[in-house]
Amino acid sequence: MSDKILQSIFEFTKKYKDPEHNIPFDEKNSKIQIVSKNGNINISLSINEEYLNQYKKIADLFKDGLNKIEGVLSVNIALTSENQSPKNNNKSRFQIDAREIIAVASGKGGVGKSTFAVNLAVAMSQLGKKVGILDADIYGPSVPRMMGISGRPEASQNKKLIPLESYGIKCMSIGFLVSTDTPTIWRGPMVMKALEQMFNGVEWGKLDFLIIDLPPGTGDAQLTLAQSSKLSGSIIVSTPQDIALADARKGINMFKRVNVPIIGLVENMSFFICDSCNEKHYIFSNDGAKKEAEKFQIPFLGSLPIDKELRIQSDEGRPACIDKPDGSIAKNYLEIANSIFRKN
Numbered sequence: 001m002s003d004k005i006l007q008s009i010f011e012f013t014k015k016y017k018d019p020e021h022n023i024p025f026d027e028k029n030s031k032i033q034i035v036s037k038n039g040n041i042n043i044s045l046s047i048n049e050e051y052l053n054q055y056k057k058i059a060d061l062f063k064d065g066l067n068k069i070e071g072v073l074s075v076n077i078a079l080t081s082e083n084q085s086p087k088n089n090n091k092s093r094f095q096i097d098a099r100e101i102i103a104v105a106s107g108k109g110g111v112g113k114s115t116f117a118v119n120l121a122v123a124m125s126q127l128g129k130k131v132g133i134l135d136a137d138i139y140g141p142s143v144p145r146m147m148g149i150s151g152r153p154e155a156s157q158n159k160k161l162i163p164l165e166s167y168g169i170k171c172m173s174i175g176f177l178v179s180t181d182t183p184t185i186w187r188g189p190m191v192m193k194a195l196e197q198m199f200n201g202v203e204w205g206k207l208d209f210l211i212i213d214l215p216p217g218t219g220d221a222q223l224t225l226a227q228s229s230k231l232s233g234s235i236i237v238s239t240p241q242d243i244a245l246a247d248a249r250k251g252i253n254m255f256k257r258v259n260v261p262i263i264g265l266v267e268n269m270s271f272f273i274c275d276s277c278n279e280k281h282y283i284f285s286n287d288g289a290k291k292e293a294e295k296f297q298i299p300f301l302g303s304l305p306i307d308k309e310l311r312i313q314s315d316e317g318r319p320a321c322i323d324k325p326d327g328s329i330a331k332n333y334l335e336i337a338n339s340i341f342r343k344n
C-alpha cells in the first residue's frame with residue numbers, strides 16, 4: 001500500500017478484532033474499508049447489528065487512536081449493515097448556522113450547475129451577504145477549480161475542518177474528503193458520512209447563505225441532503241433541450257415530494273450570441289425551461305447564454321462575477337441573486 005498514512009491506520013486497526021468473526025481489522029478483512037484523502041480518513045465498517053454496541057465501542061477507539069496519527073486531520077467512521085433501511089441512513093441531522101441553505105440541483109451533469117452555484121455565491125457575496133459554498137457533487141466536485149482553490153483544508157483545534165476561502169466565500173468540497181476514483185461500492189455509506197462531515201465537521205461560522213452544489217440526479221445522496229439539511233429551498237438548473245428538461249422534471253418532483261420549496265428554474269446555455277452578427281441564436285430550443293417552469297407553476301429565474309468567455313473563466317477559477325463584474329453575464333447572476341433575496 002503506497003499511502004503511508006493508510007499503513008499506519010491499518011497498523012492501529014489490526015489490533016482490534018471484528019466482534020462477530022473474531023478476525024483482526026487488517027488489510028485482508030473485507031469488513032473494513034478505508035479511504036484516506038489529504039489527511040481526511042473515512043472508514044466504513046460492515047457490521048452485524050446484533051453486535052452494534054461492540055462495534056460502536058470499536059469505532060470510538062478507532063476515532064481516538066487514529067486522530068493521534070501524524071498527518072490525520074479528521075476521522076469519520078460509518079457503521080453499515082446490509083439490512084439497514086434507507087430511512088435509517090437519513091437519520092443524521094446536518095447542522096449548520098446559516099440563515100438560508102439553498103441547494104443548486106440539476107437532472108443531468110454538464111448543464112452548468114456548478115458554474116451557476118459558484119457565480120450565485122459570488123453575486124450574493126457582492127451584494128453584502130456572508131456566503132459559503134458546499135460542493136457535494138460526488139460525481140465531479142468542481143468548486144475548488146472554479147473558485148481557483150488549490151490548497152487543502154486544515155483542522156482547527158477541536159478537529160473541525162477550516163473551510164478554504166476564495167473571493168470572500170467559504171468553500172468546502174467533497175473532493176477534499178472522498179477520493180473521486182473510489183469504487184462505487186464505497187459510495188453509499190462513505191459518501192453519506194462525508195456529506196455529514198461537511199456540515200457538522202466544518203467550522204462554517206455564521207453565514208447568511210450556504211449554497212450547496214448537489215450531485216446531478218435524484219439518488220440517495222441528493223435525497224439525504226434534501227431531507228436532512230434543513231434546506232430553505234432549491235434551484236434547478238437545466239439546459240433548454242427536452243432531454244435535459246425531462247431529467248430536471250425528476251428533480252422538481254423529488255423536491256416537491258420531500259417538501260423542499262423550489263425557488264425556481266434557471267435555463268443555462270439558452271442561446272448563443274454570434275460575434276459577427278450579434279444576433280441571439282437559440283441552438284437547442286427557445287424558452288424550453290421557461291415553459292417547463294410555467295407548467296410546474298414554479299418561478300423562472302432567468303436564462304444565461306452559452307458563452308466561450310464564461311467557460312474559460314469558470315474553468316480557470318475566475319468566476320464571471322469576479323472577472324467581469326460589469327459584464328452582461330455578471331449582471332444576469334446579480335439579477336437572479338436579487339430576485340432570490342426579494343423572495344425571502
Ligand code: ADP
Nearest residue numbers: 109110111112113114115269305306307311314
Ligand atoms: P455541471 O455542474 O452541471 O456538471 P459545470 O458547471 O461543471 O456543469 O459546467 C460544465 C462545463 O460547461 C464547464 O466546462 C463550464 O465551464 C461550462 N459551462 C457552464 N455554463 C456555461 C455557459 N453558460 N457557457 C459556456 N460554458 C458553460
